[in-house]
Amino acid sequence: MLSRRRCFAAAASRIRPLARAFCGAPASGAPRSQDHSHTKKVAGVKAPPDVLDVAIVGGGMVGLAVACALSNMPLTKHLKTAIIDSNPALKSRGYLDKNSTPDSRVSTVTPATISFFRDIGAWEHVQQQRHAFFGKMQVWDYTGLGYTRYNARDVGKKYLGCVVENKVLCNSLLLRLKEELDDIENVIYPTRLVSLTFPLKSRQAGMKPASSEPLSIGHTTEELHCSNLVKLDLSDGRMLYSKLVIGADGSKSNVRQIASIKTTGWNYPQSAIICTVEHVVENDCAWQRFLPSGPIALLPIGNNFSNIVWTMSPEESLRHKSMSPEEFVKSVNHALDFGYGPHPRSTALDHYMEQFFSGIGNTATSTKECFEVPPKATGVVSERMAFPLSLMHSHDYVSKRLALVGDAAHTVHPLAGQGVNLGFGDAAALAKVIAEGVSVGSDVGDLTLLQRYEKDRKAANVAMTAVLDGFQKMYSVDFGPLNIVRAAAFHGAQYISPLKKSIISYAMGDKKWPLFP
Amino acid sequence: MLRRALLSSASPLHGRARIPRPSHSPIQALLPQWSRYASVASSSVPPQPPPPPPPSPPRGPSRSGDGGPTVSSLNPAEVAKFASIAETWWDSSGPFKPLHVMNPTRLSFIRSTLCRHFRRDPNSSKPLEGLKVIDVGCGGGILSEPLARMGATVTAIDAVDKNIKIASIHAASDPTTASIEYCCATAEELVKEKRLFDAVISLEVIEHVANPLEFCESLSALTVPNGATVVSTINRSMRAYATAIVAAEYILRWLPRGTHEWSKLVTPEELVLMLQKASVSVEEMVGFVYNPLSGEWSLSDDISVNYIAFGVKKSEASSTNGREASLS
Numbered sequence: 001m002l003s004r005r006r007c008f009a010a011a012a013s014r015i016r017p018l019a020r021a022f023c024g025a026p027a028s029g030a031p032r033s034q035d036h037s038h039t040k041k042v043a044g045v046k047a048p049p050d051v052l053d054v055a056i057v058g059g060g061m062v063g064l065a066v067a068c069a070l071s072n073m074p075l076t077k078h079l080k081t082a083i084i085d086s087n088p089a090l091k092s093r094g095y096l097d098k099n100s101t102p103d104s105r106v107s108t109v110t111p112a113t114i115s116f117f118r119d120i121g122a123w124e125h126v127q128q129q130r131h132a133f134f135g136k137m138q139v140w141d142y143t144g145l146g147y148t149r150y151n152a153r154d155v156g157k158k159y160l161g162c163v164v165e166n167k168v169l170c171n172s173l174l175l176r177l178k179e180e181l182d183d184i185e186n187v188i189y190p191t192r193l194v195s196l197t198f199p200l201k202s203r204q205a206g207m208k209p210a211s212s213e214p215l216s217i218g219h220t221t222e223e224l225h226c227s228n229l230v231k232l233d234l235s236d237g238r239m240l241y242s243k244l245v246i247g248a249d250g251s252k253s254n255v256r257q258i259a260s261i262k263t264t265g266w267n268y269p270q271s272a273i274i275c276t277v278e279h280v281v282e283n284d285c286a287w288q289r290f291l292p293s294g295p296i297a298l299l300p301i302g303n304n305f306s307n308i309v310w311t312m313s314p315e316e317s318l319r320h321k322s323m324s325p326e327e328f329v330k331s332v333n334h335a336l337d338f339g340y341g342p343h344p345r346s347t348a349l350d351h352y353m354e355q356f357f358s359g360i361g362n363t364a365t366s367t368k369e370c371f372e373v374p375p376k377a378t379g380v381v382s383e384r385m386a387f388p389l390s391l392m393h394s395h396d397y398v399s400k401r402l403a404l405v406g407d408a409a410h411t412v413h414p415l416a417g418q419g420v421n422l423g424f425g426d427a428a429a430l431a432k433v434i435a436e437g438v439s440v441g442s443d444v445g446d447l448t449l450l451q452r453y454e455k456d457r458k459a460a461n462v463a464m465t466a467v468l469d470g471f472q473k474m475y476s477v478d479f480g481p482l483n484i485v486r487a488a489a490f491h492g493a494q495y496i497s498p499l500k501k502s503i504i505s506y507a508m509g510d511k512k513w514p515l516f517p
Numbered sequence: 518m519l520r521r522a523l524l525s526s527a528s529p530l531h532g533r534a535r536i537p538r539p540s541h542s543p544i545q546a547l548l549p550q551w552s553r554y555a556s557v558a559s560s561s562v563p564p565q566p567p568p569p570p571p572p573s574p575p576r577g578p579s580r581s582g583d584g585g586p587t588v589s590s591l592n593p594a595e596v597a598k599f600a601s602i603a604e605t606w607w608d609s610s611g612p613f614k615p616l617h618v619m620n621p622t623r624l625s626f627i628r629s630t631l632c633r634h635f636r637r638d639p640n641s642s643k644p645l646e647g648l649k650v651i652d653v654g655c656g657g658g659i660l661s662e663p664l665a666r667m668g669a670t671v672t673a674i675d676a677v678d679k680n681i682k683i684a685s686i687h688a689a690s691d692p693t694t695a696s697i698e699y700c701c702a703t704a705e706e707l708v709k710e711k712r713l714f715d716a717v718i719s720l721e722v723i724e725h726v727a728n729p730l731e732f733c734e735s736l737s738a739l740t741v742p743n744g745a746t747v748v749s750t751i752n753r754s755m756r757a758y759a760t761a762i763v764a765a766e767y768i769l770r771w772l773p774r775g776t777h778e779w780s781k782l783v784t785p786e787e788l789v790l791m792l793q794k795a796s797v798s799v800e801e802m803v804g805f806v807y808n809p810l811s812g813e814w815s816l817s818d819d820i821s822v823n824y825i826a827f828g829v830k831k832s833e834a835s836s837t838n839g840r841e842a843s844l845s
Contacts, residue, residue, distance in 0.1 A: 051692075074640040228690035438642050440624035441663025443691070448609045448617055 052080045053444055054434070055232055055242035057193050057255050059085030061107070061166060062406030062423035063248030064173035065120070067187070069431035071180040072120045075438045076431065082240065084189045084232070091190070092171055093178065098130045102301045104274045104382045105166040107420040108286070110507065114162060116428045117172070121179070125172035126164055132302040133159040134286045138372060141290040144342035149369045155501050160286070163299045163307060166420075189234060196245065196258045197231040198401060230401045230445070244445040245402050246430070251392055253408035259399055265392030265411070270294050271317035272389055272414055273310045276301065276382035277332065279375045287374040289336060296335050298374050305381065308332060309414060317386040325380045336374045344371050389413060391469055393462065397454040401445035403430055410461045413468040418507070422461050429456045606657025606683050615771045616659055616721075622805055622814040623720060623825060624663050627747055630801055630827040631716055634745050643668030651714040651739060653704050654722035658684030662694040664718075672698045672714065674707065704735040716745040720825070724750045724782050730791045737795035742832040746797045749805075749825035753782035757822045760807075785820050797828040 054070065056063045067083055070076040083090070109117075117123035137160055140147035152160045178184045229241040247255030256263070270293070283300040294311030301307050310332070312320065320328060337343075392411045397404050406423030433453040434444055442449045605611035628644065631637065637644040646668030652661045655673035657680055665671045665688070675681055681701045688694040700707075704719075717740045719732075726732040733748075740746050751761045758779060765771045783791075789799045804820035807813075 075642050078642045436621070438666075440621045440628060441666035442621065443662070443666075446609070449621075 049226070049239040049241055050082070051226060051229070052082050052240055052242040054079055054081045054244045054246060055230070055240055056081065056083045056246045056248055057085075057232075058247070058249035058253075058408070059083045059087055059090050059170075059188065060248060060250065060406070061169045061173070061420055062427050063246070064170055064177065065116075065122075065424055065427035066246055066248060066405060066431055068120045068122055068173045068177050068180070069116075069427055070434065071177060073431065073435045075435040077180070079434075079438070079444065082187055082189055082242070084191060084193055084234065084240075086190050086192050086235075088190075089167065089170060090174060090188050092174060095125070095175075096129050096165075096168055096171055099303070101381050102130060102276045102303075102305050102307065103165045103167055104276050104307065104385055106163050106274075106299065106301060106307045107166055107169060108161050108163050108299060109169070109424075110161050110418075110421045111157065111159070113421050113424045116424055119428075120173075120176065122172045122176040125175045126168060129168045129172065130302050131162050131164045131168065132300045133162045134284060134300050135159045136285040137288070138285060138374075139288045139290075140344050140371065142292060142340035144344050147344040147371045149371075150503075151369070155505055160507075163286075163301050165301070169420075189236075189238070189240075191238065192235040193249075193254055194233040194235050196255065197233075198259070198399075199228050199230065242445075243401060243443060244434075244450075247402065247404040247408040248406055249408055251390070251407040251411040253404065255402070256394060256404055256408050259402050261399065261404070262395045263392050264395065265390055268389040268391065268413065269313065270311050270389045271314045271386050273308070273312065273317045273320050273384055273386045275308050275328075275380055275384040277306050277308055277329065277377035278379045278381050279304050279306060280378055281375055283375050285372075285374070287336065291335060291340050296332070298336060298377075306375075306377070308377075310335070311389065311414075314386075314388065321384045321386050328380050328384065329377050332377050332380075336377075343373070391465060393465055397426075397458060398447065398450035400447045403450050403453060405430055409457075410465060412465045418464055418468065422464055425460065426453075426457050429453055606659065606680070607687055613657070613659070615765070616656075618812070619805065619814045619823075620659055620663070622816060623660070623749060626803060626816055626825055626827070627664075627718065628667065630747070631745060634827075634829065635715070641668075645669035645716075648715045649713075650716045650718060651707070651712075653717065653719035653736065653739075655684060655699070656680050658688055658694075658697065658699070660718065660720060661697050661699075662688055662691070665694045665697050669716075670696070672700065672712070674700045674702045674704070676701065676703050704732065704739060708735050708738040712739060713741045714739055714744065715741055716747065718747040720747070720749040722750075723748055723788070724777060729783055729787075730794065733788075733791040733795040733797070737792070737797045737830055740797065740830040742830055744830045746792065746828045746830060747825065748788060748792070748828075749823070750788065751777060751782050751823055752821055753779065753784045754821045757782060760822050785824055785826070788826055792826070792828050796831045798831060799826045799828040801827040 054066075056067055063083060063085070067081055070079055070081055114123060117126060135152040135158060137150040138147065139150075150160060152158055177187070181187055226241040229243055230245050232240040232242060232245065234240065245255060247253050247259075249255055277298075282302075282304050283298065283306045286300065287298040289296050291312075293313055293316060296308065296310040299307045299309070310320070320331065323331070390411060391413060394404055394409045397409045405426040407419065409426065410422065412419050412422065430453045433449060433456070436452075437444055437446065437449040606613055609617040629639065631648070632639045632644050635645075635648060637646075644667055645664065648669050650664050650669040650671050652658075652664065652671060652673040655661045655675045658673060661671050661673035661684065673684065675684070678701045681699045684697075685699045688697045688699070717736045719736055723729050723732055736746050736748070751757050762777055762779065766774045766776055785802060789802075792799055802820060802824060804817045805814050805823040805825065806817040806819055808815065
């Protein structure tokens with residue numbers, strides 16, 4: 001895997017950390033900000049730029065989760081926080097309609113994520129909107145040689161996960177944030193980041209010229225206080241200073257690029273197509289079938305609707321996107337049933353394995369469950385969207401006064417729906433580290449502090465990235481002996497109960513490491 | 518703020534400092550800092566002659582009998598070298614890295630003991646609000662700034678002028694820490710000024726002073742009755758010799774050779790007795806242990822190497838007078 005590593009140099013940064021904020025005028029954004037301060041002067045009062053503790057760039061699911069977690073903990077609720085995002089959805093102040101057609105962008109949230117949402121008080125808002133728990137999962141492959149059924153009862157839980165539309169997750173976090181903050185309008189900056197200016201690494205070097213300059217040229221106390229902070233120029237001409245900038249702006253993170261943090265990764269020769277389909281009956285199980293071109297997943301989203309995440313070659317995805325809805329539904333049903341190969345059947349080998357492994361630990365209840373055929377889709381009810389898949393991992397998650405979370409730090413193959421769960425794990429860990437820092441009086445932008453977040457998350461994220469990449473690679477080859485190995489792995493996962501429980505716990509986010517009990 | 522800091526660096530007494538500038542160079546709280554720089558100088562320039570002998574300020578005899586400041590035998594060359602490295606105080610990967618790494622652990626002990634003693638809410642973000650705290654031997658302000666962020670009204674002293682300058686400039690860049698009162702002074706000088714504090718904190722200093730008992734007495738004299746005194750240092754044990762001296766100074770090179778002199782280290786029993794004599798009763802003591810795998814320090818019952826003690830100044834009849842003096 002490492003041999004295929006390719007480094008993408010971060011795109012040229014717009015503004016290098018070039019100067020103390022108040023010393024040289026930064027190249028871009030400066031004219032506007034000058035205009036801005038000018039207008040304020042004309043108005044009579046020169047309002048100082050907003051000075052924040054935490055500036056979150058990106059108000060998506062993970063960025064909002066960080067803000068929500070910070071506003072919920074007694075140690076961090078006093079921190080002055082801002083969310084910078086121009087998405088109009090952040091203006092929403094009410095519940096989303098439960099009876100509308102589900103959006104095609106959904107996330108499978110794990111029990112670990114659900115308990116994080118409960119801790120920060122956002123889960124009750126999710127429960128008021130559309131969500132679908134599932135307690136069963138079936139994974140099989142096209143060769144017909146093996147299948148695995150997982151059941152929440154195997155690990156003594158009521159459910160394995162919950163499928164929630166991304167917009168519902170965002171909205172729930174937003175509503176929770178509104179409950180916690182009286183002035184949410186002042187916290188959300190409906191604008192975009194233009195540039196970031198980091199303080200010079202050696203502050204002393206930065207301070208020396210100031211001491212030789214006459215102090216009468218208008219350096220106010222505020223400006224001096226800002227000399228050690230990150231300066232953010234916004235597209236509406238406003239200027240912010242912050243002790244800590246959190247990059248939650250997705251896989252193409254502007255913050256990451258400006259900070260010149262390098263990444264490792266590659267594009268998969270695959271695209272994913274997502275959409276919402278309708279059934280005659282309600283679906284209560286998550287289904288995933290590995291096809292030669294990649295996995296197809298059918299996830300329940302409630303009200304007889306399911307979500308499709310189908311990985312295939314980019315050409316195929318274009319074809320599937322443009323074909324008629326009837327043809328597409330036919331294609332989906334084909335892919336989830338007899339297409340590409342037969343159904344897996346129980347054989348004498350299975351009985352032997354079951355008997356053999358039942359001696360090891362308690363038999364998982366799902367071991368005796370037979371293969372089932374997923375419910376037929378009767379129609380596609382949303383737009384079909386296709387997007388290319390890639391793996392990306394940032395070399396660093398933190399630098400001085402900067403932390404990256406979620407897709408800005410790592411993107412993984414969506415085959416197990418783990419991406420956003422890793423992001424929420426980042427949000428929870430970062431908020432916890434910030435709270436620990438506040439408790440011992442640390443500067444929230446202190447690198448030593450932020451490195452504890454990086455250490456906590458990097459290993460877990462790399463492990464999950466590697467597991468999912470391994471899956472992708474394993475299924476990208478159709479080769480006889482490998483098919484048998486895969487089938488053996490399926491049989492192992494189906495019949496070896498400790499292994500099965502271990503896999504379930506890892507996928508549910510209860511465990512940090514795969515396989516080790 | 519910077520203006521103030523810069524001015525005060527030219528004259529450390531400007532504005533807030535009420536302490537007369539020492540006419541001689543007393544050192545009490547200074548040695549850990551300036552001795553540390555020596556190792557850095559020697560490691561960055563390997564072909565140098567062996568590092569200067571460990572700083573060993575004269576013991577008792579050199580002290581004047583009236584309890585006045587110690588007349589020190591500072592080596593001017595060492596002070597000059599220290600000045601060159603003082604700027605790295607705030608480089609968390611620089612020569613003071615061990616202190617930066619250890620700092621959160623020390624602070625969590627201070628936070629929890631002070632919260633309990635002064636009945637503060639441990640979940641508050643500023644639990645020390647309204648408490649007057651002094652950091653004796655503040656160095657670059659690594660401890661003083663977090664104390665200020667926890668809400669304390671902080672006075673910080675160090676005998677090295679350069680440290681005070683660095684600390685003031687650094688603190689000036691954050692409004693919450695800009696209020697720290699930095700003075701180039703010794704504990705004895707503040708005692709003469711009759712300054713009083715709710716909490717007196719002196720970390721990793723006592724093993725470097727000429728007369729630990731007198732130092733404890735000075736710390737006690739700065740503490741209001743029923744106030745808190747916190748002292749941390751290194752035990753004089755075989756394990757401390759192996760880890761704090763052989764490993765940290767000779768093998769890992771975290772600290773300059775000669776930073777710690779075996780015979781000057783103080784055992785917990787000695788510290789408790791000295792503080793007792795100075796009418797501070799030690800109520801809590803914990804050790805710091807370093808986990809080489811995680812690279813982190815944690816609090817532990819094991820006080821065989823690094824340890825920290827929390828004591829309470831005995832209340833006397835004059836406690837109300839003391840309070841008034843502290844407010845004056």
